[in-house]
Amino acid sequence: GAVVSQHPSRVICKSGTSVKIECRSLDFQATTMFWYRQFPKQSLMLMATSNEGSKATYEQGVEKDKFLINHASLTLSTLTVTSAHPEDSSFYICSAGETRGLGYGYTFGSGTRLTVV
Amino acid sequence: TQLLEQSPQFLSIQEGENLTVYCNSSSVFSSLQWYRQEPGEGPVLLVTVVTGGEVKKLKRLTFQFGDARKDSSLHITAAQTGDTGLYLCAGEEYGNKLVFGAGTILRVKS
Numbered sequence: 001g002a003v004v005s006q007h008p009s010r011v012i013c014k015s016g017t018s019v020k021i022e023c024r025s026l027d028f029q030a031t032t033m034f035w036y037r038q039f040p041k042q043s044l045m046l047m048a049t050s051n052e053g054s055k056a057t058y059e060q061g062v063e064k065d066k067f068l069i070n071h072a073s074l075t076l077s078t079l080t081v082t083s084a085h086p087e088d089s090s091f092y093i094c095s096a097g098e099t100r101g102l103g104y105g106y107t108f109g110s111g112t113r114l115t116v117v
Numbered sequence: 118t119q120l121l122e123q124s125p126q127f128l129s130i131q132e133g134e135n136l137t138v139y140c141n142s143s144s145v146f147s148s149l150q151w152y153r154q155e156p157g158e159g160p161v162l163l164v165t166v167v168t169g170g171e172v173k174k175l176k177r178l179t180f181q182f183g184d185a186r187k188d189s190s191l192h193i194t195a196a197q198t199g200d201t202g203l204y205l206c207a208g209e210e211y212g213n214k215l216v217f218g219a220g221t222i223l224r225v226k227s
Binding site: 046107 | 205
């Protein structure tokens with residue numbers, strides 16, 4: 001089945017530094033990928049839609065200058081958290097859509113646990 | 118952005134019992150998807166329902182999509198400890214954006 005690979009799975013960084021998270025579709029091409037944020041015991045909140053070859057579309061309240069998204073190819077999207085602060089600590093998850101036997105659905109990466117100290 | 122209300126938020130039952138999780142909205146979605154998520158992992162798609170009134174079955178799991186495509190339910194028969202996890206419903210808006218419900222934490226005790 002389709003696989004979305006997300007790296008790193010865990011990262012700890014110092015406050016003020018930047019962190020890059022990669023999301024790769026391994027066996028299919030994804031013109032669109034989605035980035036979510038999830039707090040403990042809460043649901044997923046869409047942050048932005050990443051479009052290959054064009055600018056990302058950010059959800060209301062998400063700072064585009066803080067969460068930089070680059071979708072340079074049909075199989076890779078990156079999210080860079082710039083000048084990270086402790087309140088940016090969260091679980092970040094990417095996804096890509098595709099059609100398969102269960103119906104059209106989305107394959108999610110395994111997530112990145114970001115801790116800013 | 119449309120809203121999805123998912124209930125209950127937490128469910129603790131004994132192995133062998135049945136349960137139903139509900140997902141409701143005042144808006145229409147192009148599809149409704151159900152996911153299961155394990156701690157520290159991304160959600161995994163269980164099923165997508167598209168047609169109003171549609172019913173899909175996956176072994177002990179039965180998914181229904183309301184006639185008006187605004188609500189859905191997940192019914193698990195004879196729950197097992199392996200069913201423990203976070204269940205998420207997600208409505209697909211036109212434009213392929215997913216709106217997630219708050220999630221249901223299911224705990225099945227042996």
